[in-house]
Each structure stands twice: as C-alpha cells, then as structure tokens.
Amino acid sequence: MQKCLAAQWLIARHCLFRKSRVLTLAVVVALLGAGCTGKISSNHQSIGDRVSVSNTNNLSTLKIGVLPTQSQVEQERMIKPLDEYLEKALKRRVDFQVAKDYKEVVDWLVEEKVDMAYVGAVSYFEALERGAEVEPLIAPIDKYTGRPWYRAAIIVEANSSIKKLQDLKGKRIAFVSKSSTSGYLMPIAAFKKLKINPEQDFAQVIYPGSHAKSEAALENGLVDAVATNIPSYMKRQKIGKLTSANSRVLWESAPVPHSPMLVSKKLSPELIQDLKWAFLNIPDGIEDIVGTEVGGYTLVGDADYAPIKQLRVELNLNFEAAK
Template structure:
C-alpha cells in the first residue's frame, strides 16, 4: 500500500514538473514572438537639417535588410523626446540616441544600449582631426570673435541658441558647466532660442541672431560650404569635459538574439565602403564599439547639476 502511494506521489511530482516545463517553454515562445520584429523601425534624431539627414540615412534600409533578412524602415524624429517616447510605446525598435536621450529612455522605459559610436578626435583651435578614433566628444559654447564676449560671466543678459533640453551637447553639459561657474541660464536674464540642429546653432551666431550657441565640438565644419569664413568669425569661449558618444539603442523587450543580430549588422555595415559613407555623412560616425549602461554615469552626474537650474 505504501509503495502504491509513493508511486502515485512520484507520478504527480513528475507530472507537475512537466507542466511547469511546458509553461516556461510556452512563456519563452510568447516573449520571443512579441519581441522579434517582423519589420525593423530605425529612427535618427536631427543633429543638423532633418530633411537632409533622412535623405542620407535612407540607404541604410537596404543594407540592414540584407544583413537582417527583414524589411527595415528608417526615419528621422522631430526631436529627442519624440524618439524616446516612440521607443517606449514600441513604435520604434532602434534609436540613434545621443547620450542624455539614452539615459532618459533607459530610466523611463528600460531601453538597452548596444553600441557606442566611434569618431576621430577633434582638437582646437580649428576643429582639426587628431587622427585617433575615440568614443567621446565635447560640447562648446560659441560666440562671434568680434562680440567682446570672452568669459562665461559675459553671457549674463545675452541670447543663446540651444538644442532640446535633453540634448547633451546642446543643453545639458554647457548649461551645467555655466552653473558650476556661477551663471544660471534660467535666472541670469539669459534668453534661450531653441534651434533644430547644431548647424543652425552655429549659423545663429555667425549671422548675429544670437550672442552664443551650445554645440558639439566640430559643429562649425557643418556650415563651411555656406559660410567659408566661419572658423575666423565664430570661436569657442568654453569647451566641456568628455561626453560619451552617441548610442545605438534598442527597446526594452528586444530579444537577446535580435540584440546580437542588430549589433553585428551595424558593425559590419560600418566597415563596408557604402555603409561607412552613410554613417559618416549622417553623424560623422567612423565605426561602432560595444557599450554598456555604466558608461553613461557621467551623464547622470551632469543631469543632477542641470536639475539645480530651476531651484
């Protein structure tokens, strides 16, 4: 009798174990089916003229489709917040996010960074290339050479061209740097003018529409065709600390399998002649390196300083 009860108990435990295994397997299948894209939606943010960027980035659709085996749609968002929200609502699968936008997307929606862009380092005074690939850049505060503005305190009461408030180089780092030097952009009678694209920030200063601009180091080279003498007329009065380069980030529920596929696809494309031409013309990217969330802790530190601007 005891043996029969024991056999029944063992049978029951085995049956339960099988049921759990089946449920887990089903769960994995469901998650995989929900997170594996049938069409990959990739979106950029405008660092310069949005229409121009979209035209330059469109050829990536064919290259990515070839590598991934599914249709790819490339688009350009109106601003940083738009792409973060689109990734949070799963309307966008992959975002070319600047560092602060990535930190926001990670905090709000658990977005995952895959890659960090590599660029040639830039040195002053003429934004010349160092010839060395780096995973960081810097922000600058530009003024007209003949403006009489030579130090940060001179910006009190002036007009400054800025990017969206989630832009690392176009707002966070320069605004936080000003704060550390005793200048509060929100309280020292400074008027900010939001422009779309760092090229527009440079031109705002060049044309005398603003007294200064927050841009990434090297942005003056974006407008040399339209303003050949820009390097002589527009100069930096401040250069910030290192900022981690742009990211290639995916939505939270992208499967590990597809994270790896996307990561390898972008690396391979960046090394091809056609692919390199595209990423170089869009964002001046030269290649991509694996990244991790902790690389962006410096952004979080500057964000905390920026939060003090309204206190």
Template sequence: MKRIARLLSIFASFSLLTVATAASAAEPPLKFGVGLFQPDREKNDATYRPLADYLSKKLNRPVELRTVDSWEGLAKSLANGETDLALMGPWGYVLANHQAGVQVISTILYDGKPEYFAITVTSPKSGINTLADLKGKTFAFGDKGSTSGYLIPLHHFMILGIDPEKYFSKVIHTSHQAIETQVTQGVLDAGADYNRNRNAMIEQGLIKAEDSKIIWTSAPLPNDAFAVSAALAGDKALIGKLQAALSETGEALKSNPKLLPPHYTGFVSRDNAFYKPIRDAGMATGKLQAK
C-alpha cells in the same frame, strides 16, 4: 531506392528553406529612428537610409527608417514603441533608459573615437571671451533632449552658480544648425553646440570658421548611442546580430563610403555604464529623479 531517398532529401531541404524564408518574411519590420542630424528631413533621410538598408540586409529583415524632429521626441518614440531601434544623442538615450528600460548596444565612432565635446560658441566680433562675459547677453540652448545643446552646458552653468533665465537677457531653444548660423550672423550673442556639428558646418560651407569662436569646451562625452527598445533588449540572438552588423560597418565603409556620414568610421560595442557621465549630470540638474 537511392534515387528516391535523394529526392526525398532534396525535397526536405527545400521545404525547410521555404519555411525559414516564410518565417523571416513574416517578421514585422524593425522601425529605426534617427534624430534630425541634418538641416532638413529630406537630407537626413538620404544620409541614414544606407545604414537602414545595410542593417536590413544583415538581419534579413525589413528595417524602416524614420527621422524624428527632436532628441526628446526620439527618446519618447523609442520608449513608447513607435521605434524599435534608434541612433540617438547620449542624453536622449539616458532619458529613454531611465524611463523605459531602453538599452544601448553600440556607440558610434567619429574619426575612430567614441567621444566628443560640448562647446559654447560666439562671434569673434561680439567682444565675448569667457562665460563670465555672457551676463546680460542672448543665449541659445538646443532642444531639451540634447546632450551638448542643453544638459551639459546647463550642468556647467549650475556648477558656476549661473541661473540662465536670470543671467541672460534672453534664452531660446533651437536646433544646433540654427545656433551656429545665428551666432555667426550676430543674431544671437552665444549658444551651446558640439564640436562635431561646428566642424561639419564649416566643412560644408554653411558657416565660416573665422566667424565662429569657441569660449568653452566640456570634458569628453560619450558619442551617440545605438539603442534598442526594452522589448527587443531581451532578444539576445537579435542583439548579437545587430552588434555584429554594426561592428562590421567600419570594413563595409571601404566599399560603401555613403554607409555613414562623413567622419563616422563605425561602431564599437558599449553598455549602459559608458553613459554614466550623462546620467550623473541628469541627476545633478534634477532632470532625472532617483528611482
């Protein structure tokens, strides 16, 4: 009888494990969207696929990576359900939160810090030393979903009483990498960027430090948000697992240094309040409307 009871116990445990495994396998993949941080999609995918694989393993659930070309597009994809999770710029997050209840759960750390800076760059040969020297010059913003490339410099120009369309001889919108490249080449007089991108491009040999000059730096801004769709935000168990997995990336980097791009050192749990400076700038510029 004892032997039969033991066999029944083993069979019951095996059945429960089989049911649990089947249930896990039946869960649909989580679609993980990232912005185009790198110069091209192929490199971007290669850079962020290790994080998608890591999360898949931690959550015991498939996580599919998808690169979205613009910050604005990423915000929309998270809002409309095309993606479930996203690593996105602060302004893109605030837009998605405001429009569709998307929720931040963690903020990425860069050299151990959860903040960065918007900058305005020019060439040392341009003769431009301050924002006042930009009148009548050509200027580049990032796409309209960019924090440092659009929202924050636009807000600062408004504070100074500058209307970009009237103040500059020409205004374009392009990628951060293109802004830095075209400014150093003298194709553009100046443009909006962020310190992390400029530093990375110098390190990678894409531009030379001596060909780039910073003429304005913002107050500290919250780093990129790891956010979830409104549909997932109510799943407290999943959110807890996600936050735990993200908080452990710092330790995981020791054995898997390619888990995050260079200088990214992990994540720290943050909520919507951390992004208030971005929300305030959005309201001040009229890009966000009070509900």
C-alpha cells in the same frame, strides 16, 4: 558637485571589431568607476555568414527612430546608404523615422513605436525614467578623436567681444533642447560651476530643437552664442556655414560619451547579436546619421553613461524638471 564637474574623465580600454580585425581603442568611462561593458567574441565571420539563418524572408520591419540633428534633406541623404546596408545585412526591411524633436523620439521608445533609436545620453535616461525597456547597443567612434567620445562646445562669432563664459551674461544664447547632452546639459554644468544662472543671467534663451537650427541662429544674428558640439560644428564648417573665418570656439567641455543607439530589450537575442555584427562591420564611407564623422562603431552599455546620469542628478535635471 564642483568636485564632480572638475574631475577628469578616465580612459579605459575597449575593443572594436571592424573588418575582421581587432582594434583596441580608448573609451570614456565614468569618473565614478563605470567600466567598459561592450564585448563580443573574436570570431572572424563575415557579416553575411554572421546574420542568423532565420533572417531570410517574411520578417517584421525593424523601426529605427532618429533625433533631428540636421536639416530634413541632409538627414534623409545620410540615412539612405545606412538603410540599404542594414536591409542587406539583416535580410529584413528597415524603416528609419526622423523625429520632429527630442521629446518625440523618447515618446516612440516609451510607447514602443520603434525598436531602436539614435539618441543622446540625456534622452536615454529620460526614456528609462519614463519606463522604456531599452538598453545601449553601440556608439560611434569619432573620426577626429579616434575614440567613442566628443566634446560639447559654445560657439560665438569670430569678432565677438565675448572672450570667456562670464562674458555671456546679458547676452542671447541658443541651447539645442533641454534634452540635449552637448546642447544643454554640459554647458549648463559649466555655467553652474561659475555661478551663472541660465534662468536670470542671459538676455534671451532660445531652444531651436536641433544642432543645425541652433547653429543657424548664430549665423543669422539671432543669438550671440550657441551651445552645440565639436562634430556638429565641424560639419557646419564643411558646408561653408560657421567657418573659422566667421566663428570661433569659446569653450569646450571635458570628453562626453558618444550618443548611443538604443535597442528594445524585447528584440530577440539573435537579432540583437546580428545588429552588433552589422554595425561593427559597417563599410567605410557610410555616415553616422546624427552628424558625427565616424571611424567605426563600438559596443556600449549602461555603465558607460554613468557620468551623464550622475551629472543630471547633481543638477536636478531629471525628466520632470527638464520638461
């Protein structure tokens, strides 16, 4: 396990088609040998030309589930322009549904109540373990890294006496959810490597259910540290909450593959292809609705998330253990 946790994640080339030009970007792939799977032809059709001719009238509503990463008001604000864009691009109604927690969005996938879902990598594997017939379609390109990965982080108050991870023993900590990749899996892996037992070594552990709520727990003095990720932390800074004056990054993880948009394998190949073109040609200024500031999207596949799958196996964090 230590070898796996200490190894560096490799970078491979991956193609992103955006606004009728080809950009070559780096994407995180597994140290276990996973390759980049997303490919699309270099046909420079506009999105209006690309969408299937049959997608005109009387088509079923496309239902999309979303993790609760922000406040309800903020997430609804972020969803609106994307909703309008997709309805125009796909020529059908699109219905976004924000889950109350990580488990609910996985439930929707398993029960086939949604056709697609924005989830974290851990939630993807939980859905598979529970029998959901889904596959990754696209993932955001992080605006700050220029790549389809981000970093998990642990944040503490700026004047905290906590200087290293070992100093967290006996302290209060907030994890987002046991189904969160950056808000649980990655920091747990770091703690295990240092022989820190989350079940015994912390004074208190809470699971607020979203990155925004977890970060608010630190702001309100309810915990001494919070497990989150760098994009969410930077978004919090932009709204004047966890600023560089009152907080700091204690720890950052190795690169983590960005959260995938999952699609049902039961969707028609034509609709899946239309969705690829819609996201790869998305206009500037439309925010990613789970909080990442994006510089576009790229195609992804199961192999791109092999490092997360392997890490869950090594830490014995399958679905039954994580409930």
